[in-house]
Amino acid sequence: MDIRIKLLLVLVLFIHVLLASGQNQDIVYLQALMDNLKNTPPSWVGSDPCEDKWDGITCTDSRVTSITLASINLSGEISGDIGQLSELQMLDLSYNKGLTGSLTSDIGNLNKLSSLILVGCGFNGPLPDSLGSLPQLSYLALNSNGFTGRIPPSIGKLTKLYWLDIADNKLSGSIPVSDGPTPGLDLLVNAKHFHFGKNQLSGEIPPQLFSSKMTLKHVLFEDNQLTGTIPSTLGLVQTLEVLRLDRNQLSGDVPSNINNLTLINQLFLSNNKLDGPLPNLTGMAVLNYLDMSNNSFIASKIPPWFSSLQSLTTLMMQEIGLQGEVPVEFFSIPQLDTVVLRDNKLNGTLDFGASYSNHLRLIDMSNNNILGFTQRSGYPKNLILTGNPICTENARESFCEHSTESNSTYSTPPNNCIPATCGLYQVSSPNCKCSYPYTGTLVFRAPSISDLGNSTIFTSLQSSMMTSFEMHKLPVDSVSLGNPTKNADDYLDLTLNIFPSGDERFNRTGITRIAFMLSNQTYKPPHAFGPYFFIADNYDSFSGGPKRRHKSMSIGAIIGVSVGGCVLVLFVVIAGIYAYHQKGRAERAIIKNSPFASWDPDKGSGGRPQLKGARSFTFEELKACTNNFSAAANVGSGGYGMVYRGSLPNGQLVAIKRAQHGSTQGGLEFKTEIELLSRVHHKNLVSLVGFCFDAGEQMLVYEFIVNGTLKDSLSGRTGIRLDWMRRLKITLGAARGLQYLHELADPPIIHRDVKSTNILLDERLNAKVSDFGLSKPLGEGDQTHVTTQVKGTMGYMDPEYYMTQQLTEKSDVYSFGIVMLELITARNPIEKGKYIVRQVKEAMDTEKDLHNLREVLDPILSLSTEQLQGLERFVDVALRCVQETGNRRPKMSDVVKEIENIMEMAGINPDAESTSTSESYEGKSKGNNHPYLNDFSYSGGLLPADLEAK
Template sequence: MDSRILVCLLLISSQILGILALTDSNDLAALNAIKSSWSNLPPNWKGSDPCGSSWGGINCTDSRVTSIMLAGIGVEGSEFSDISSLSELQLLDLSNNIGLKGILPSSIGKLKKLSTLILVGCSFYGPIPDAIGSLDQLVFLSLNNNSLSGPIPSSIGNLTRLSWLDLSYNKLSDTIPVASATASGLDMLSNARHFHLSNNLLSGSIPDQLFSSNMKLIHTIFDHNQLSGNIPSTLGSVKTLEIIRLDWNFFDGSVPPNLSNLTNMNELYLSNNKFTGNMPNLTGMNFLHYVDLSNNSFDASGVPQWITSLQSLTTLMMENTQLQGQIPVDFFRLPQLETVVLSNNNVSGVLNIGNSYRNNLTLDLRNNSITDFMQKTDYNMELTLVNNPICNTKGATSKYCTVEKHHNTVFPSNNCMATSCSRDKVLSPNCGCSHPYTGTLHFFSFSFSDLQNLTYVTTLNGALMSVFLSNGLPVDSVVSANPTVDIYNYLQFSLQIFPSGQDSFNQTSISTIGFLLNRQPFQLQYYGPFFFIDEPYCCFAGSKKSSNAGIIIGVAVGCSVLVLLIIFAGIYAFFQYRKAKRASERNDPFASWDSKKGSGSVPQLQGAKGFSFEDLRKCTDNFSESKCIGSGGYGKVYKGAISSGQLVAIKRAQQGSMQGASEFKTEIELMSRIHHKNVVSLVGFCYDQGEQMLVYEYISNGTLRDSLSGKIGFRLDWNRRLKIALDAARGLSYLHELANPPIIHRDIKSNNILLDDHFNAKVADFGLSKLMGDTGKGYVTTQVKGTLGYMDPEYYMTQQLTEKSDVYSFGVVMLELITAKAPIEHGKHIVRAVQEAMGDPIGSENLDKILDPAMGLGSEVGGLKKFVNLAMSCVGESAADRPTMGEVVREIENILDSAPANKKMDTKFSRSSYEEANDESPLHSHDTEVFDVSYGSFPFHVEHQYAN
C-alpha cells in the first residue's frame, strides 16, 4: 500500500511540474546543451523549467529566455554555438570568466534581438566573426581583454544602433575598416558614442572618412597601436568629442589646427608619436582638463601662451617637446592646476611661480636650462629642478635639486580600531567582517593627476554605492583604494565591495555587480570610461528562490520524496559529518601535524626547519622596528640570529596577505627542494599562532637594484656586472631545467636578485612562482601576476605562462645592468628606450647613449655589443624567438671567455673591499608601492617601483 501511495505522489508531482512549466521547449534544449558542455554553473541549474525555477543568471519574458548574466562566477567552457538557439536573447554578459575560451562562432549572428554583448576578460581568441554584423539591434558591444586576432570586421559598420564599441586589449591587426563599394565600415556608425580600440596591433593610417560632422562620438581611444601617417583633419569636425587618445603610435606630420574646434574636449593624449611642425594651438578648449603632448618632435618654440587661458586645466604633460624660453607666471595662477611636467626641454631664465599657485601643485622641470628661482626659499609645492644650471650654483638646496620620493596612496582608513576579523574575512568601513568582491577598475582617461586628493576617491566610492543601492543590491559599502597610473597611462583603483546583512554575496549579486560595472549605465564625475576586471570570488552564499512557481514546485517535489527523506535522514547526517571532517582536514594540512614529534601529515621538507612563533619573536626582539629591514605588500622583513648563530631574514606576512594553509604548505615544500648556489636558500618557516613566516639566509649586500642605483655606495664595473648576470642566469637555468618539476619564477627583477658578501648573485622571492608540471602544452594557463616593466607582454595578453616569460624578465634585468635605469622611467619602457638609442641595425657607435656612466667605459669594451644583442633577443616580442635560460648562460660564458680583459677578472671580492654603507641591507630592499592590479581577467600583485 505504501509503495502505491509513493508512486501516486510521484506521478501527481510530475503532472504538476508539466502544468507549471514556463520555459519554451527550444530554449530549454539550448540551456540543457550549455549545461552539459560548461562547468561551474550556478548550483540551482536543476529541473526542467529554467524560467519557472529561476535558474541563476537566466531571466525570461513570457517563457522565452531574454537575458543571460553569468559574470564573474568562474564559468568554464569552450562550446558557444548552443547560445545561438536562444532566438529571443537580448542581453548576454559572460564577462570575467577566465575559463571561457575558444573561437567566437559565426552562429552568433543568429541572435537577431541581441542588444548587449559583454565578454570582457574572458579567454576568447581567433577572429571576430563577420556574422557579428548581423546583430542589427546591438547597442553595446564590449569584447575587450581577450586574445582576439585578425582584422576588425568591416561588417560592424552595419550596426547602426551601436553606441559603445570596445575592442581594446586584444591582438587585432590590419587597418581600421571604412565603407567601400563592397563593404561597410566604422564610419557608418553615426550613432556611436565610444570607439575604444586601444592596445591592439592596428596599423596604417586613420582614413579621412572615418570621422564626419554628423557623428556623435565622445570618446576616440586608439592608443598603443601601430597607427601611422597624419591625423585626419576630419577629426576636428566631430564637435561632440570629449576624449581623444592617440598616444603611443607612430603618427607624424603636423597636428591638424582645426582640433581647436573641439571646444567640448576634456582630455587630449598625443604623446609618444613622431609629430613635427608647430605645437598645436589649444586656445578655446575651455573645458580641457588633461593634456599630454610629450615625446614628440615639434619645432622649437617658446612656452605657448595658450596654456594660461585653460581655466579648467589640472594636468599639463609636455616632456621632450623642444620648448624653450620662460614659463609665464600667469600659468601658475590657473585655479585647478595639479601637475606640470616640462622636463627634457630648454626652458630657461628665471623661474617665477608667483604666489597664487595651489599648494598641491607638482612641477617637474628636470633637464632644462633654468638659471635662477625667484621663490627658492619660500614656496610650498613639489618642485624638481634636477639637472638645471641653478643646481650648480651657490645657495641651491636639495629641496628642489633632488627627486622627491612618491608617497603611498592607500585610501581610505576606517574607525574600527577595536574590531578585528578572522583570517579569511575583511573589515569593512562600517566595521563588519565579511568576504568582499574584489577587482580592479581601469580608467581609459581621467581629468586629474593628484592621486593624494581624497575628493576623487570619495566621489568614486559614493557614485558606485549609489548605483548598487539603486539597483537593489545588498551592498554595505565600497572601498576604492591604491590609485596608480600604469604603464599605459590608465588610472587603476583596487576595488572592494562589501555585502550587507550577510557574510558573502550570492552568485546573482556578483553577476549583477559585474554587469553594472562593465555596462556602465551611469556617469562618474572626474573619470572617463573604464572596464572592471575581477578577482575570483571565494565564497558564494546560497541562492534563494523568489518565485511563487518555484515554491509550488518545491512543495510538490517535497511531498513526493518526504518518505525517502525520513528514511535517509540519519544516513545523510552521518555522511555530512564525515564529509565536513574530511574537508576541515583538507583545508588545514597541518591539523594533525605535531612539529615537535615530527610525525603526522607533515610537509615534505628537504632541509628546512619549522620554527615556533616564540623562536622568531625572541630572535627579532619581539619584531621590533629596529630589526625591520624591509617591507612591502606582503608584510615586513626582519633581521635576526637563530639559535645556531646564523643570520637570517624573516619574512612575516601581514593578516591581509596571508595564503591559505594548503598554498603555504605547497610553497615551503617547493622552496625546500631548491638547492643551488645562485638561489636564496630557505632556512625554515613558521606556521604557528595564526602566523605565516618564511626564514631565509641573510644576504648582506642587498638587491641588484640597490647596487645599480648607488644606494650601497659601491660602483659595479663591467666585469662584475657580467658575473652578476651569469650568476642570476645560472640560478634561473637551474629552476627551469634541473628542478623537478621545473619552476617558473614569474617575478624576476633587479629587486629579486640579491648580492652576498662576495657579490655573488642569488635569485630570491618565490611568492609568485609556478610549477610547470606535466601539462603537455608547454605552458600553464594562470592568473597574470608579476611586476610592471618586467612582465612578458605575450603572457600579459594570453595568460599562458612559460619559461620564456622569465627569459623576458631577465632580458629587462640585463638592460638594467648596462643602463642602471629602472624598467619604466618618465613613461618610457627600458626596451623601447634602448631600441631608440640603438637604432636599426644595432651599431656600437650608439651604445654610448645608453650606458651607465658609473661603469666608466665606452661602447668598445669587449663583449658589450654581444651582451646587448643577447638582452634584446631575450625581450623579443614572441616567446618562440627568445633563447632558453640555458642558452643565455652559455652565451654569457662565451662573452666572459672571449674578452681578454674579462679572463683576468677577480670574482672574489668582499664587503671589506669597499666603502661601508647600509650595513643592514635587507633581504628585500624595496623603494616601492604595492598595488593589486589586473590585466585581462587576471588579477596580479604588482610592486610599482618609482624611478629615483
Template sequence: MSARIRRLLVVIAFIQISITTSQNSDRVALQALKHAWQGPPLSSWRDGSDPCGGDWVGITCTNSRVTSIILSSTGLTGGLPGDIGQFTELVVLDLSYNTGLTGSLTSAIGNLPKLTNLILVGCNFNGPIPKTIGNLERLRYLSLNSNGFTGTIPASIGRLKNLYWLDLSDNQLTGGLPVSDGVEPGLDMLTHAKHFHLGDNKLSGDIPLGLFNSNMTLIHLLFDHNSLTGNIPSTLSLVVTLEVVRLDRNSLSGDVPSNINRLTNVTEMYLSNNLLTGPVPNLTGMNRLNYLDLSNNSFDQSDIPSWFSTLQSLTTIKMHFTNLVGELPATLFSIPQLQNVDLSNNRINGSLDISSNPSTQLELVDLRTNLISDFSQQRQYAAGVYTFGLILLANPICTESGATENEFCSLPTKTSASYSTPSNNCVPPPCGSDLVSSPNCQCAYPFTGLFSFKAPSFSSMTNASIYDSLHNLLTLFFRNATLPVDSLSLKNPSRNLEDYLVITLEVFPSGQPSFNRTGIIGVAFALSNQTFKPKTDFNTYTFNAESYKFFSESISEGAKSKTSNTGIIIGSAVGGCVLAVLLVLAGMYAIRQKGRAEKAVQHNQPFALWDPTSASGGVPQLKGARSFTFEELRKYTDNFSETSQIGAGGYGNVYKGSFPNGQLIAIKRARQGSTQGGLEFKTELELLSRVHHKNVVGLIGFCFDQGEQMLVYEYIVNGTLKDSLSGRSGIRLDWMRRLKIALGAARGLQYLHDLADPPIIHRDVKTNNILLDQRLVAKVADFGLSKPLSDANRTHITTQVKGTMGYMDPEYYMTQQLTEKSDVYSFGVVMLELITARNPIERGKYIVREVKQVMDKNKELYNLHEILDPTIGLSSQLKGLEKYVDLSLRCVDEKGNQRPGMSEIVKELESIMTFVGLNPGSEPSTSASYEGTDKDYSHPYSNDSLFAYSGGILPPKMHPK
C-alpha cells in the same frame, strides 16, 4: 461547428505548438550550455525543471522565453557552443569576468536578432571576432575587451546602426580601421555610437580620412597603445561632440591638424609618444581642456605657446621632449585647478617666475634639463612658503656654486598614494583566512576587482577627497540599485603604463559574510554593463573583476554536508576493517613498483625529492641564491595584486615587489599548465645562480614552497630593449646609445660562452630578453631555454629545437645541433633590429633578407636610409654604421663556422666605438633625462613570447608583430 471556428482553432493550435517548440528549443540550448560549461551556478540548472521557473541562477525569462543570460564573475569554465544561437528572444548576454571561458567566439552569435547587450569582458576568448556579429541589428553595447581576440576588426560592425558602446580594447587585434567603401560597411557608419574604445591592441596602418564625419556623435575616442601610423586626419575636427581623445603610444607622424582646436568640448587630450612633427599645435579656444599630454614628439623648435595661460581649466600639462624654447609666463602657475606641470627636457630659459599666487592645488612642477638660469622666488621656496614640489635639476641655476644645497636641484623623494577607505567610526576586528574587515568593521568575503579610469581629468594621486567622492558615488549607486551591498572600499590608487588610473574596489555583502550567486551577478553586471556612471572627473572606465569563490550557497552546502557525514562515518568504520586487509595486499604491490615510480617522478618532476630544509636528492646546485617562502613573496608583492603585475606570458606572471629595506625586485611566478615546466625552472635556477656579470640580469633567489615555482631577480627599471625600440618605454635611443647597448649585450653573451662555469648557450637571444637598467646598461635575461656545455659536448649539443622565430639559427633548426654560434646568429638579428627598430619578421618580410636586398656598399650608409629607424639620428651622425652592418651580417651567415665568436664581436664593437670617438670602457649615460626612468615596463623574465618554438612542425605565418 462552423468552418470559421474550425479555422480559428487550427490557428490557435498552431500558435501553441510554435510557442511550445520555442520553449523546448530554449531548454535544449540551456542543456547544451550546461554540458559545455562547468562552474558553481550550474548546480541550480536541474534537468527536467523549468528554466523560467525562477530557480536557474543567471537565467531571466519573459513569457516563458529566455531573454537574458547573466553569469558574470561566477567561475565558469569551458567554451561558448554554437547552441547559443538558438536563443532567438535573448536580449542580454553577459559572461564577464570568467577567465576559464576560452576558445573562439562562435559565428552562431549572429543568430540572436533581439540581442542588445553582448558583454564578454575579462574572459579568455581568442581567435577572430566573427563577421556575423554584424547581424545583431539591435545591439547597443558590444564589450569584448580584455580577452585574446586576434585578427582584424570586422567591417560588418558598421552595420550596427544602434550601437552606443564599442569596446574592443586590450586584445591582440591587428590590421587597419575599417571604413565603408560603398561595398563593405565600416566604423564611420556608426553615427549613434558614443564610445570607440580600441586601445591596447596591435592595430596598424593609417587612420583613414573617411573614418570621421560631422554626423558622428562620439564623445570618447580611445586608440592608444597601438601601432597606427601616418597623419592624424584633419576630419577628426568634424566630430565636435568629442570629449576625450587618446591617440598616444602609436607611431603617428606629420603635423597635428591646424583645425584641432575646433574640438572645444574636449577635456582630455593625449597625443604623446608618437613621431609628430611640425609646429606645436595651437589649442587656443579649447577652454574645457583639463588634461593635456603632448610629450615625446619631434615638434619644430617653438616659443612658449600663447595659449599656455589662457586655458583656465587645466589641471595637468605634460610637454617633455617637445622642443619648447623661451621663458615661462608667471600666469601659467596661477591657473586655478593646476596640479601638475611637466615641461622637462626642453630649452626653456631665462628666469623662472612662479607668481605670487600659484594654484592652491599645485603639487609638482618638473622643469629638469632646461636652460633656466634664475628663480625669482628662490628664498620663498627655501623658506617653505610654497608647498608644491619643484625640480630644476640639470639647469644652469643648479650648476652654480652651492646650488646643490637647494632642494629643487635634486629629485624629490617619490611617495606613492596610500589611500584606503576609512572605517566608519569603528575598530576593525581580526578576521580569519580570506575574510576582510569592511568599512563597517564586519568580517566578510568581498567581491574584488580593478577600476581602470582611462582618462581622468586630474593628475593628483594624494588628494583623498577625490577618492572619497568616488566612494560616495558608488555607495549611492549600489543603494539605489537595491543590490545586497553593505559597504565598499577603495584602495591602492596608482598609474599604470598606459597612464590609466587604477583603483582596487572591494564590495562587501549585506547581512551575511558572503554573497549568494544572484547577488554577485547583480553587482558584476552593474559594472560590466557600465550601469554605474562616474562623474566627469573620472570619465570612462573598464572594470575587471576576480572570479568570486565564496558563494553563501556553497558555504551552506558545505555545512549540511558535515552534518550528513555523521551517519556515513559509522558505516565507514565497518568498511574500514575490510579496507585495511586490502591495503596490506596493495602495499606489497606498491613496494615492488616504488623504484620504477621514483625514477619516473625524478624525470618529470625534477624537484619532487627536494626538501629545501635538507640535503636530499634533487636539490639544485646553487651558488648564493636565497630561498624565500611563499608567504614572504606574497607580502613583498601586496598579495600578488594586479597592480604589482608588470608582465605575463605562457610561463606565468611577473610581479614587481620590494624588500622591507626598499630594494625593488621582480618575481617570476609559474602557473599551472605553463609552457615552462619544472625542468626548465631548475635549469634557469641553477644556471643563473652561477653567473655574476654586470651585463647579465642578477638572480637574488627563488621559492619552491606550497607548490609554487618562483624566481626572484633584481628589478630592471627601464624594461626591455624591445620596449625602447618600439617607443613604448618613451626612451629615445640615438646611435651612440645603441652602440653601447649592443656592446653591453655582447659582453654578457661573451661571459656566458667563455667565462661561465660551465659555459652556457642562451638559446633565446632577442630584444625582449635584453633589459636596460637606469643607466641604460644592457643586461641579458631569461635563461629558461638555456643549455650548459659540459666537457663531453664542447662542440655542440644535439637537442630538440627551441627558440623564437625570426631570431632562430637556421643551421640549428635544420640539424638540431646547438652551438655557441646559434647565439651569435640571434645576436646578429638583434644588431639589425637595433638600427631598424623593425621586428625580425614583419608582414612576411625577414629583416636579414631586407637588409641584404637594399644595401649597396658603393653608396652612403650602404643605401640603408629607407629601413633605418628615423629616431636613430641624422645621417651625418651615424659614423661607423657601415662597420656595424658588416659585423651584423657576418653574425647571420648561414654557415655557423663562418660566424665570429662573441669575443671577436666584442672586440669589433669596441673598435667601432673607438672609431666614433667613444670610450668602450665607459658606462652608458644615465636615463634620467629620458622618459621612463621611474615607470614600470613589461619585463621578460619568463618565456613570454607567443612565438616561442619548442619542436614539431612550424605553424604557418608565425611572425611577431
C-alpha cells in the same frame, strides 16, 4: 454531455502540451550550452530554466530573453547552440576567465540581441563577421580578452550601436571604413564610444572614419601601431570629450582645426613622432588634462595661448623642444595642479608671480637650462629643478634634490570604528565587519587626476559608487578603494573591495548583479575619472551549498515530446481560439473597470493607488501606439526601464516609461508618481497623461517633452545654446513649479530630488519639473517636516535633511539653489572633488564687476557679448538657498519674486510667453537621450541603466 466534458479535458491537455513545446525549444539549447560549461550555478536543476528560476536566466513568456552570468567562475566554451535562443536580448558573461575558445559565428543568429558583454574573459581567435548581423545591437563590449585578427568591417552595419569597446586584445590590421558595398566603422554615426586601445592596429587612421555626422564622445586609440598623420576630419566631430592617440607612431602636423573640439576634457597626443608646430588649442575652454610629451615638435617658446586654458589641471609637455623663459602668467591658471616640462631647453629665471594657482602641487622642470629662481612664500614644495644650471651652486636646496613622485598608499579608512580581527580570507570592511568581499581592479583610461595623494577625490569616488549601489538596491554594505597607481599607459588603477550586506558572503545572484552594473557601465564615476573598465578577481566564497549535479532530459527525448505534442494540438487548436478570444474580452473588461485589481499590497508598495482622473491604458493600446514597442519608437533607457515615443489615436505625442520586469524601482515609486501627478496640474510641471497596470506591466504615460533635460542643454549635448535671458526664464519656470507644489498643492508636496536632470525643456524651452518617484506629501495641519529615509542625489542633497532625516520644503530650496549655480557655471555640483558652492564662494568678490565670477562662469556666458544684468543678485539668491540650515533659506515663493525682479531689471517681462522655439537657440535636441530617465539618485532603477550618462 460526458463526451463534451471529455473533449474539453482533452483540449485543455493539448493546449498545455502546445505551450510546453514552445518552451522546450529554448530548454533544449540552453541545456546543450550547459553541457559545455563547468561551475554552473547550483540552482541549475530541473528541466525548465524558466519555471525552476535558474540563476542568471531571465524568461519572458517562457522564452529565454537574458543571460547574465558575470563573475561566477564559469569555464569551458560557448557552443553554437547560443545562436538558437532566438528571443535573447542580453548576454553578459564577463569576468569568467575560464571561458575560452573562439566566439562562435552562430552569435549572428540572435536578431534581438541588444547587449553583448564579454569583458575580462579568456576568449581568443578572430571576431566573426556575423557580428554585423545583429540589427538590434547597441552595446558591444569585448575588451580584455585575447581576440586576434582584423576588426570585421561588418560591424559598420550595426546602425544602433552606441558602445564599441574592443580594447586590450590582440587585434591587428587597419581600421575598416566603407568602400562601395563593403561597410565600415564610418557608418556608425550613432556611436558614442570607440575604445580600441592596447591592440596591434596598424596603418593610417582613415580620414573617412570621421565626419560631422558622427556623435562620438570617446575616441581611444592609444598604444597601437598606427602611422601617418592625424586626419583633419577629426576636427569635425565636435561632440568629442576624450581623445587618446598616444603611444602610436603618428607623424606630421597636428591638424590646425583640432581646436574646434571645444568639448574636449582630456587630450593625449604623447609618445608619437609628431613633428610640426605646437597645435594652437585656443578655445578649448573645458580642457582639463593635456599631454603632448615625447614628440618632435618644431622648437618654440611656450605660446601665450596656454594661459587661456582656464580649466587646465594637468599639463604634460616633457621632451618636445620648448625653449625660452616660462611666462609668469603661465602659473596663474586657476585650477592648475601638475606641470611637467622636464627635458626641454627652457632657460632664464623661473618666477611663479604673485598670483599663481593655489592648487599647484607638482612642477617638474628638471633637465632644462634654468639659471635662477625667484622664491616667493608658499611656492609649491614639490618643485623639481635637478639637472638645471641653478642647481650647480644650490645643490642643497630642496628643489635641487632628486625627487620622484611615488604612487599613493591611500586606502579607505574605517567609518568611525575599530577594524575587526578577521579569520582567514576575511577582510574587515569600512564598517568594521568581517566578511568575504568581491574584489577586482578599477581601471580609468583617461583620468584628469594627477594628485594621487588627495584623499578627497577617492572619497568622492567611493561615495558615488556606494550611492549607485544603494540606488539599484544591491546587497552591498560598503566599498573600499586602495593603492591608486598610474601605470605605464597613463591609466589609473585602483583596487576595489565590495562588502556584502546582511551576510558575510555574497550569493551568486548578488555577485552577478554587481558585476553587471560594472560590466555594462551602469555605474558612472565622477567626471574627473573619465572612462573606465573593471576586471574582477575570482570569487570563491559564495554562500549556499556545493553545486548539485542534475540529470537533464535527453535532447532527443525533449524534441520527440515537442514534435508529438505539436502534431496532436493541430487537431484541437481551432477549438481553443474561440475560448481564448472570449477570455481576452473578459479580461479587458476587468482591467478597464478596475485597473489595480491585481495590485499586491504585500510587496512593500502599500495599498492600491488612489487616483484623481488619470487615464488607464491597456497594454494593447500602448503596444499599438508604439508600433509594438519597436526599436524605432525607443528613445532611450534608464534605471526604470525603456522609454518609448508614442502617438495616441487623437494625435497626441506621449512618452511611455516602461518598467522592466522585476524593476527594483518597483511599485512604490510607480504608485507615488501616479498618485501625485494625477492631482497636480501646472504649466511648469510635467503632465501625466495616464498609466498602464496590465499584463504584468507598469508603465507611465507623460506628455512628450522634445528638448530633454536642462542638464543636457548646459552640457552641450542637445546643441541648444542658452543665453542669459533664456536661463532666467528657465529658472523662473522651475521655481514656479516648485512653488505650486509647496504652497498650492493640497496637501503640500516636497519633490525630494530637484536637480538639473529633472527639469525638462519643451519646444519653447519652457521649464517643467519632472520625476516625482521620490516625492513626499507634507501632511495635514501644521506639520513642517516628514521624517523619512534619506533619498535624493549627491551634490543636490540638503545637508540638514541628510543629518536629521527630517525632510522639509527647504530641502527642495537647497537643491534648487544648486541648480541655480549650475545655470551660471554649467558645472556638475561635485566636480574633481570640488563642491560647486565652495567654488563660487571662493571666487566671489562683491566689490568687483559681476562679483568677480568670470572664472567660474559657463564660457558661453563669460565669452558672450550680452550684458549679464542681474547676475550678482541671481548669485546672492542662489547662495541664500544653499544656507546650511533651512530657517536661513527663503521660501520658493520668495525665490520666485526675486527672479521676477531680476528679470524686470534686465528688461524682460517675466510673464511673457516665449515666441521663439528651441530652434532659435542653435539647434534642437539631438541623440537618444530622453528626459524621463532617472540617474545618480539614491533610489529607483533597474540594470541596465542609461548608457548615455557615461
